[in-house]
Amino acid sequence: MSLLDDNFARKIAAQSRAWTMTHDQAKKDRGPRQPAEPKMGICDKCHKEALVRAFRSRQTDRTDGAASFGTVIKHYCEDCAPKSRAQKDAEVPQLTSKQVKNLMKSAKKGLL
Numbered sequence: 001m002s003l004l005d006d007n008f009a010r011k012i013a014a015q016s017r018a019w020t021m022t023h024d025q026a027k028k029d030r031g032p033r034q035p036a037e038p039k040m041g042i043c044d045k046c047h048k049e050a051l052v053r054a055f056r057s058r059q060t061d062r063t064d065g066a067a068s069f070g071t072v073i074k075h076y077c078e079d080c081a082p083k084s085r086a087q088k089d090a091e092v093p094q095l096t097s098k099q100v101k102n103l104m105k106s107a108k109k110g111l112l
């Protein structure tokens, strides 16, 4: 192996080591996918001090006519925390067709 090849090989090895290190670091920074543990803070919705959790939400901003899309971290207390789809489904009672008809009747009478 010539000196030049040796230098090149060492450079590549160093680069790949550096990449592995930054790659591992990035993985650590991202952390687990579960929502963070609740901690004391100010809820972004009701602005009360409470145990809050961090939630990722997608946001569209319009500044000077240019739309930008980003992910923002919001902190919500237990009351304001967005419900997962499964939780929502569990909370909404399944209406029977009779109940739906009654609802429609009430709506027509202006009760709703």
Ligand SMILES: [Zn+2]
Binding pocket: 043, 044, 045, 046, 047, 048, 076, 077, 078, 079, 080, 081
């Ligand atoms: Zn709240």
